[in-house]
Amino acid sequence: MFQPNMFDSPHIFEMTSKAFEAEMGKSRDLLDEYDTKSGTDTMGGGADPSGDEDLDGSPSQPPNKKKKRYHRHTQRQITEMEAFFKECPHPDDKQRKELSRELGLEPLQVKFWFQNKRTQMKAQHERHENSILKSENDKLRAENNRYKEALSNASCPNCGGPATLGEMSFDEQHLRIENARLRDEIDRISAIAAKYVGKPMNSFSSSHLSPHLPSRSSIDFGGGQQPGGFVGEMYGAAAAAASDLLRSVAGPTEADKPMIVELAVAAMEELVRMAQAGEPLWVPDHQGNSAGEMLNEEEYLRSFPRGIGPKPLGLRSEASRESAVVIMNHVNLVEILMDVNQWSSVFCGIVSRAMTLEVLSTGVAGNYNGALQVMTAEFQVPSPLVPTRENYFVRYCKQQSDGTWAVVDVSLDSLRPSPLSKNRRRPSGCLIQELPNGYSKVMWVEHIEVDDSSVHNIYRPLVHSGLAFGAKRWVATLDRQCERLASSMAMNIPAGDLCAVMTGPEGRKSMLKLAERMVMSFCTGVGASTAHAWTTLSPSGTDDVRVMTRKSMDDPGRPPGIVLSAATSFWISVPPKRVFDFLRDENHRSEWDILSNGGQVQEIAHIANGRDPGNCVSLLRVNVSFVKRIFFVILTNTYTNSSQSNMLILQESSVDATGSYVIYAPVDIAAMNIVLSGGDPDYVALLPSGFAILPDGPTEAAAAFNPGEGIVDDVGSGGTLLTVAFQILVDSVPTAKLSLGSVATVNSLIKCTVERIKEAVAGKTA
Incomplete structure (x- = not known):
C-alpha cells in the first residue's frame, strides 16, 4: 500500500510520469497499426494525422523508430470500390487481390472497407x-x-x-x-x-x-x-x-440459420435414440393410462443434457411413444410429412392450420434426404373447449444408415423467446421402416412441454393422459387415413358395398373425394382454432353453446351467404363405442335428428373404407313430411325442391383407437347425381355437421384432479366426451343482417339434439 508521503518526492513523480507516457506510446502504436490495416480515416480532434506527437506535443517515441501512418483513401479508390460493391458486395480473395493491385491498397484494407460498407448498408x-x-x-x-x-x-x-x-x-x-x-x-x-x-x-x-x-x-x-x-x-x-x-411469426434470419441447422441435427440424433431406447428411459405406465409408456424424466435429463434448455416454469411435460404397421410405402409417407398441404389434410383432425415459412434445404436430388424447413402449426382437439397448441419449429428429414427414414420437429422458441408461447416441442416425430408389399412400420415419439391450465375441466383427464395430443393419436390417425386412401384407390368394388345408384368405379371415387372434403371442412371448423371467433351463449342450462358466423363468397364448395356455426361439448356416462354405433346407424337417426323425425331413412349407397365396419361412407335418403321438408329447406338452404318426397344426406363415419366421428351434410339431388356418375365433386356445395366422440380419459387420470374444481365425478370411468356441431346457411346474401331469431333457432336446434341424444342413449343403457 502506498504511503501518502511517498508522493512528496519529485523523483518518484517523474518516474511515474515517464512510465505513463511510455504506456501511452505503446497504445498509440497499436491503434496506428489497426487503423492502417482497416484503412479507416482519423478524426482526431486537431491532432497530426501522422500520429507522431503525443497529446502535449512532445515526441512519444525516439526519432529513429519508424512510425506507421494513417492512410486516407483517395476519391478514385472510393469510387472504384463503390462501383464494384454495387456488382459484388461480397468479393472473394481473388477479387480482393485484383482490386487491391488496381487501387494500390493492401488486400486487408479492401476487405475491411467492404465489411464496413456492408455494415453501413x-x-x-x-x-x-x-x-x-x-x-x-x-x-x-x-x-x-x-x-x-x-x-x-x-x-x-x-x-x-x-x-x-x-x-x-x-x-x-x-x-x-x-x-x-x-x-x-x-x-x-x-x-x-x-x-x-x-x-x-x-x-x-x-x-x-x-x-x-x-x-x-x-x-x-x-x-x-x-x-x-x-x-x-x-x-x-x-x-x-x-x-x-401463426400469422405474426416471421421466417428465420440469416444469423439464425446456422443455429437452426445445428439444433435440427441434434434433434434428429435425440429422436432416433428415444424411438429405439427401452428401459430405463421408457418405463411401463402402471397408472393404467392408454398412452402405454412413460418417459423417465430423470433418465432423459441424464441422457440428453443439452437439448433445447430446461423446462420453462409453469409448463408440464407430456411424452409418449407408439408404433404401428400401416398400409403405405415409406416414400409416400415421407412425402406426406414433408408437404405441408398433404400433412394438414391427412391429419386434419389434429392440425387445424399449418404453414411453411422457409425451406432451408430441399434434400438431395430425387428425395427428401436432408430436407430442412421452418414451419408454424396449430394443433387441436375436435372441441371448442380445448385451446389449440401453436408451435414455431424446424422439420428435418434424414435417411438412416439401415434404410429407415426419420422426420423430426423441434421448437425454435429459444431463438425468439416470447411470453405468448405456452408450449414447445422437444424433439418429436417418427421413424419409418420399409416393409414388404407396400407396408411400413412407424415408430412415433411426441415430447411436449405445455401450459394447459385453460383446458376445460371435463377434458383435462383426456389431455393429461396423452390421448388428446400424444403419439397414440398421431399413429391411429395415420393408420386410419392410410386405410381410407387404400380404399379410394381400389379398383375392385367390395361385395359389401351398396352401389346400385353408382355407374362404376369413377362414381365411387368421386363420392369418396366429396366425403373427404366434407370431413376436412368439419374438422377445421369445430375446434378452438385461433382463426375462429367463437362466441359463447350461456343459457340457464349446464351446457355452453359456442357460435360463430362467417361470410361465404366465391367458394364453389360452400353455398354463398352468411354461415352460422354452432358447437357444444358435454359428457355422458355411456361408452364411446355405444354412442358411435347409435349415431351412425340410420335406423336410429329419427331418434335424434329433428329434420328426419318421423320419416323413413334408407341407405341407398354404402362404401366401406376400412377394416372396422364403422368406417364407411353412406348416402341416405330421408322421406319426410311436407312441413319437415320446408323446415329443412329453410335451415340448410339446400336446393331440394319442396315438392319432392325425399332429401339426400352424405355421411361418413370413422373410428380408430383414440376416437370416432360421424359427419354428415345435406346434398342437392341434382349435384349428387353428377357425383355418382363420376363427375367433379369440387363444385358440390356442402355445410357439414356432425359429432366428434372421444373417451373421457383413463380412470386413474381423473383421480389426480381435485373434485372441488367442478369435474364430473365419473369422468374417466369409461364415459364419452361428445361434441355436437352444426353449420347452417342463415342467409344467401353475404351482406345481409344476422337476426337474433337465427341465433335463437340454431341454439334451440343444437340444444334439442343434445337432449334427444342423452335421452336415447340413456334409455338404451338402462
Whole structure:
C-alpha cells in the first residue's frame, strides 16, 4: 500500500510520469497499426494525422523508430470500390487481390472497407424498415380510433338505444372482434419497431382503451333484450393473447440459420435414440393410462443434457411413444410429412392450420434426404373447449444408415423467446421402416412441454393422459387415413358395398373425394382454432353453446351467404363405442335428428373404407313430411325442391383407437347425381355437421384432479366426451343482417339434439 508521503518526492513523480507516457506510446502504436490495416480515416480532434506527437506535443517515441501512418483513401479508390460493391458486395480473395493491385491498397484494407460498407448498408436498410413500420403503426392507430368512435356512437335507427344484434349488419357485429385483432397487430408491430429504435413497446391493453370498447373476452349481444338472457362472451380469454402467433411469426434470419441447422441435427440424433431406447428411459405406465409408456424424466435429463434448455416454469411435460404397421410405402409417407398441404389434410383432425415459412434445404436430388424447413402449426382437439397448441419449429428429414427414414420437429422458441408461447416441442416425430408389399412400420415419439391450465375441466383427464395430443393419436390417425386412401384407390368394388345408384368405379371415387372434403371442412371448423371467433351463449342450462358466423363468397364448395356455426361439448356416462354405433346407424337417426323425425331413412349407397365396419361412407335418403321438408329447406338452404318426397344426406363415419366421428351434410339431388356418375365433386356445395366422440380419459387420470374444481365425478370411468356441431346457411346474401331469431333457432336446434341424444342413449343403457 502506498504511503501518502511517498508522493512528496519529485523523483518518484517523474518516474511515474515517464512510465505513463511510455504506456501511452505503446497504445498509440497499436491503434496506428489497426487503423492502417482497416484503412479507416482519423478524426482526431486537431491532432497530426501522422500520429507522431503525443497529446502535449512532445515526441512519444525516439526519432529513429519508424512510425506507421494513417492512410486516407483517395476519391478514385472510393469510387472504384463503390462501383464494384454495387456488382459484388461480397468479393472473394481473388477479387480482393485484383482490386487491391488496381487501387494500390493492401488486400486487408479492401476487405475491411467492404465489411464496413456492408455494415453501413445494413444500418441504412434497418432505418428504412423502421420508418415503414412506424408509418404502418400510425395508420393502424388511426384506424383503431375510428373504430372506437364508430362503436361508441352505434345506436338503433328506430329507438335510438344501443344497437342490438338484429339491427346490425354482419360487418358491424364483428367490429369489436376486428378492433381486438387490430390492437394485437399494433402490439406486434410496436414490438418489432422497438428492436430498431431501442424504445420500450407501447402498451395497448384494454385498460388504456375507451371504457365503451369491449375487451377481447366479451361481445355485447344487445343488452338485456335477448331471449333467455343470453350474455355474449368470447371463449378463451387466456388463449386470445396468443391468437395471432401463426400469422405474426416471421421466417428465420440469416444469423439464425446456422443455429437452426445445428439444433435440427441434434434433434434428429435425440429422436432416433428415444424411438429405439427401452428401459430405463421408457418405463411401463402402471397408472393404467392408454398412452402405454412413460418417459423417465430423470433418465432423459441424464441422457440428453443439452437439448433445447430446461423446462420453462409453469409448463408440464407430456411424452409418449407408439408404433404401428400401416398400409403405405415409406416414400409416400415421407412425402406426406414433408408437404405441408398433404400433412394438414391427412391429419386434419389434429392440425387445424399449418404453414411453411422457409425451406432451408430441399434434400438431395430425387428425395427428401436432408430436407430442412421452418414451419408454424396449430394443433387441436375436435372441441371448442380445448385451446389449440401453436408451435414455431424446424422439420428435418434424414435417411438412416439401415434404410429407415426419420422426420423430426423441434421448437425454435429459444431463438425468439416470447411470453405468448405456452408450449414447445422437444424433439418429436417418427421413424419409418420399409416393409414388404407396400407396408411400413412407424415408430412415433411426441415430447411436449405445455401450459394447459385453460383446458376445460371435463377434458383435462383426456389431455393429461396423452390421448388428446400424444403419439397414440398421431399413429391411429395415420393408420386410419392410410386405410381410407387404400380404399379410394381400389379398383375392385367390395361385395359389401351398396352401389346400385353408382355407374362404376369413377362414381365411387368421386363420392369418396366429396366425403373427404366434407370431413376436412368439419374438422377445421369445430375446434378452438385461433382463426375462429367463437362466441359463447350461456343459457340457464349446464351446457355452453359456442357460435360463430362467417361470410361465404366465391367458394364453389360452400353455398354463398352468411354461415352460422354452432358447437357444444358435454359428457355422458355411456361408452364411446355405444354412442358411435347409435349415431351412425340410420335406423336410429329419427331418434335424434329433428329434420328426419318421423320419416323413413334408407341407405341407398354404402362404401366401406376400412377394416372396422364403422368406417364407411353412406348416402341416405330421408322421406319426410311436407312441413319437415320446408323446415329443412329453410335451415340448410339446400336446393331440394319442396315438392319432392325425399332429401339426400352424405355421411361418413370413422373410428380408430383414440376416437370416432360421424359427419354428415345435406346434398342437392341434382349435384349428387353428377357425383355418382363420376363427375367433379369440387363444385358440390356442402355445410357439414356432425359429432366428434372421444373417451373421457383413463380412470386413474381423473383421480389426480381435485373434485372441488367442478369435474364430473365419473369422468374417466369409461364415459364419452361428445361434441355436437352444426353449420347452417342463415342467409344467401353475404351482406345481409344476422337476426337474433337465427341465433335463437340454431341454439334451440343444437340444444334439442343434445337432449334427444342423452335421452336415447340413456334409455338404451338402462
